[in-house]
Amino acid sequence: MKVDLKKSLDSYRARANEFRVLDVPAMQYLAIDGHGAPLSGDFSAAIGAVYPLAYKLKFASKQDLDRDYVVMPLEGLWWADDMSSFTTARDKTQWDWTLMIMTPEWITQEMFDAAVAKVASKDRPAKLDEVRLETLAESRCVQTLHVGSFDDEVSVLAEMHDRFIPEQGFAMTGKHHEIYLSDFRRVEPAKLRTILRQPVRAA
Structure with a gap:
């Protein structure tokens, strides 16, 4: 039975x-880190490294553990020295990011290392050695679903950051988190579905 987390x-x-x-x-x-605008060459190379590993791990889990699962969507952590570059200036050259794909808790470091070796053996992605397996603990968060282009997120993020979070007695912490429920390489911008998440703490 295939699990869809x-x-x-x-x-x-x-x-x-x-x-x-x-x-x-x-x-x-x-997870793999980078800097600069989305869909830059560096960004595309990061995607080209993380996806083959995700599928190699899925097949290993099915074959070796008899535990099949749906590969999870691409996600991104985003931050900058000046966070207004996300909501006002939109200077994408200043953005730092970590691209991620969630993997089930039963995937071990040993399985990851074996998957890296297998991916490296044929058409090795340029950034393969930069991908790591890590745990992220965000705890209390605020999130919403945005439907539309990434540039249209600005008003939603401003509402989340400047009104909702303070009104709930929270302050922002951690990094802006996006979960790409749509494949932005194939879906037109107006139909993109993206979860926008912001970790928070008590103000």
Whole structure:
């Protein structure tokens, strides 16, 4: 039986035009860091490294553990020295990012290392050695679903950051988190579905 963790984990649920406070459990990810505008050459190379590993791990889990699962969507952590570059100036050259794909907790470091070796043996991605397996613990977060282009996120983020989070007695902490429920390489911008998440703490 193939498991789809998007459907069973509450942290992958969100509605448009609704901000929700939730506690996100610690989860394990494939992760790779970079800097600069989305869809730059560096960004595309990072995607080209993380996806082959994600699928190699899925097949290993099915074959070796008899535990099949749906590969999870691409996610991104985003930050900058001046966070206004996300909501006002939109200077994408100043953005830092970590691209991630969540992997089930039963995927071990040994399985990851074996998957890296197998991916490296044929058409080795340029950034393969930069991918790591790590755990992210975000805890209390606010999130919503955005439908539309990435540049249209500005007003939603401003509402989340400047109104909802302070009104709930929180302050922002951690990094802006996006979960790409749509494949932005194939879906037109107006139809993109993206979960926007912001970790928070008591103000």
